[in-house]
Amino acid sequence: MRRPVTLRLLAALATAGMGAAVCVAVTTPQASAAVGSATGFASRNGGTTGGTGGQTVRATTGTQIHAALCNRASSSTPIIIQVEGTINHGNTTKVSGSSCNTAADVIELKQISNVTIFGVGNGAVFDQIGIHIREASNIVIQNVTVRNVKKSGSPTSNGGDAIGMEANVRNVWVDHVTLEASGGESEGFDGLFDMKNNTQYVTLSYSIMRNSGRGGLIGSSESDLSNGFITFHHNLYENLDSRVPLLRGGTAHIYNNHYVNIRESGINSRAGGRAKVDNNYFRNSKDVLGTFYTNQAGYWQVSGNTFDNVTWSSRSSENNPAGPNPTSNTSVSIPYAYSLDAASCVPSVVSQTAGANKGIRTSNGSCTPTSPTTGPTTPGPGPTSPTPGPTSPPSGTNLSIGAGSDGSSKASGTSYGDVRDGNMNTAWSPSGATGQISIKWDSNTRVSRVNLREASGAVGNVRSWRLLNHDTGAVLASGSTAGVITFPAVSLRKITFDITSSSGTPRIAEFETYAG
Numbered sequence: 001m002r003r004p005v006t007l008r009l010l011a012a013l014a015t016a017g018m019g020a021a022v023c024v025a026v027t028t029p030q031a032s033a034a035v036g037s038a039t040g041f042a043s044r045n046g047g048t049t050g051g052t053g054g055q056t057v058r059a060t061t062g063t064q065i066h067a068a069l070c071n072r073a074s075s076s077t078p079i080i081i082q083v084e085g086t087i088n089h090g091n092t093t094k095v096s097g098s099s100c101n102t103a104a105d106v107i108e109l110k111q112i113s114n115v116t117i118f119g120v121g122n123g124a125v126f127d128q129i130g131i132h133i134r135e136a137s138n139i140v141i142q143n144v145t146v147r148n149v150k151k152s153g154s155p156t157s158n159g160g161d162a163i164g165m166e167a168n169v170r171n172v173w174v175d176h177v178t179l180e181a182s183g184g185e186s187e188g189f190d191g192l193f194d195m196k197n198n199t200q201y202v203t204l205s206y207s208i209m210r211n212s213g214r215g216g217l218i219g220s221s222e223s224d225l226s227n228g229f230i231t232f233h234h235n236l237y238e239n240l241d242s243r244v245p246l247l248r249g250g251t252a253h254i255y256n257n258h259y260v261n262i263r264e265s266g267i268n269s270r271a272g273g274r275a276k277v278d279n280n281y282f283r284n285s286k287d288v289l290g291t292f293y294t295n296q297a298g299y300w301q302v303s304g305n306t307f308d309n310v311t312w313s314s315r316s317s318e319n320n321p322a323g324p325n326p327t328s329n330t331s332v333s334i335p336y337a338y339s340l341d342a343a344s345c346v347p348s349v350v351s352q353t354a355g356a357n358k359g360i361r362t363s364n365g366s367c368t369p370t371s372p373t374t375g376p377t378t379p380g381p382g383p384t385s386p387t388p389g390p391t392s393p394p395s396g397t398n399l400s401i402g403a404g405s406d407g408s409s410k411a412s413g414t415s416y417g418d419v420r421d422g423n424m425n426t427a428w429s430p431s432g433a434t435g436q437i438s439i440k441w442d443s444n445t446r447v448s449r450v451n452l453r454e455a456s457g458a459v460g461n462v463r464s465w466r467l468l469n470h471d472t473g474a475v476l477a478s479g480s481t482a483g484v485i486t487f488p489a490v491s492l493r494k495i496t497f498d499i500t501s502s503s504g505t506p507r508i509a510e511f512e513t514y515a516g
Contacts (some may be wrong), residue, residue: 096455208238234362291320299330305326
């Protein structure tokens with residue numbers, strides 16, 4: 001019975017390519033659907049296995065993803081979709097079939113079940129196009145980046161949520177993903193990870209949420225109390241205004257997460273919500289736990305958390321911060337086994353494990369990340385560490401001089417332009433211990449080597465980093481010390497140095513780029 005399904009799937013995917021080269025591969029029906037197993041609440045209610053046991057298909061466009069869903073024998077036939085490349089509005093069209101309900105402007109997982117989507121090879125980037133899960137169950141999303149999804153405004157918009165779930169959704173595991181925006185609600189961005197209208201048994205693990213106004217919510221209003229049983233663990237929340245998460249009713253387990261630069265409010269438990277908050281690390285943030293913007297109280301059980309430079313507002317009728325000395329006001333029972341890393345090592349563990357294209361590394365509670373031994377979702381061969389190169393400055397023209405620059409944040413008195421002015425006496429610093437700085441050009445520019453020069457007195461402060469092709473999200477290199485970084489030549493318009501941990505305030509004096 002599987003052979004006819006496979007042939008139909010191949011034919012449909014070839015047609016979906018619309019004349020372009022199509023990368024399609026079907027492997028054995030018993031191929032593993034993901035690296036590791038679902039954790040947290042996603043492991044309950046029968047578990048979350050995605051497309052385990054189904055055909056494996058390769059997709060390089062959004063249309064091919066939809067075609068893979070639409071040409072299954074039924075809406076519940078298991079399928080594993082390996083994604084590589086950039087998925088955007090230009091390559092995502094509606095596909096029709098008896099086993100799907102897709103749309104032209106979004107990756108739609110609607111009225112279906114038993115699906116795994118994961119990034120392979122050089123990575124999968126969903127650029128300005130979100131993943132929406134509606135009336136669906138048993139979904140796994142692993143090792144992908146979703147960025148700059150807009151609710152309104154130009155150039156394109158499609159609902160606003162990077163990953164959004166609503167209307168009777170059950171058992172979703174989102175793991176090792178990067179969800180990011182480039183602004184807040186005023187710029188047209190909405191939530192990064194939202195759950196509404198009877199969504200239950202969800203886990204978000206080893207993921208990054210950053211550079212947005214809103215992290216995510218559980219419940220769309222004070223009357224939408226049908227959601228819950230959500231786990232958040234080993235995630236990085238960075239440069240966000242609020243909703244990390246906003247919990248309206250229901251139960252959430254929030255442990256071993258790293259929060260950096262949460263500007264307005266953090267874990268917002270309200271309308272009877274109950275949150276168990278264990279061994280998280282909060283840094284350089286405000287009002288990281290409590291009930292905010294409502295008089296409908298929520299509750300929390302706290303233990304083992306670290307509050308590093310956290311400020312707390314005064315209490316009022318609609319603001320009830322848990323600090324400055326948070327204590328529990330409820331007890332929350334957790335029905336599954338889990339291992340806690342100490343809060344003190346959470347920044348280090350999360351920096352090494354969270355996000356897409358980092359090898360699907362995890363932690364077993366020993367504060368030492370481990371790598372998977374098998375599994376098809378491990379990224380393909382690529383430069384995960386800098387190629388050995390000279391420690392002396394590269395020769396040739398520094399392409400950063402005359403280019404543009406931007407970043408995720410900047411400390412008072414510093415500028416993004418300080419890294420491309422040729423002056424070692426000026427330097428950029430992020431507003432916290434981590435952050436991103438980018439060099440950008442008006443047209444594609446060939447780069448194969450960079451020189452990251454830390455300012456005097458700050459040499460060695462950068463402890464771990466990634467060098468990113470900002471156009472695609474691909475990781476060009478990663479390491480633990482700044483300096484000369486060599487990698488296979490790539491043509492791009494923007495290159496980003498992503499500082500994921502530091503031992504002191506990072507100060508980058510120059511971000512030099514070279515063609516060779």
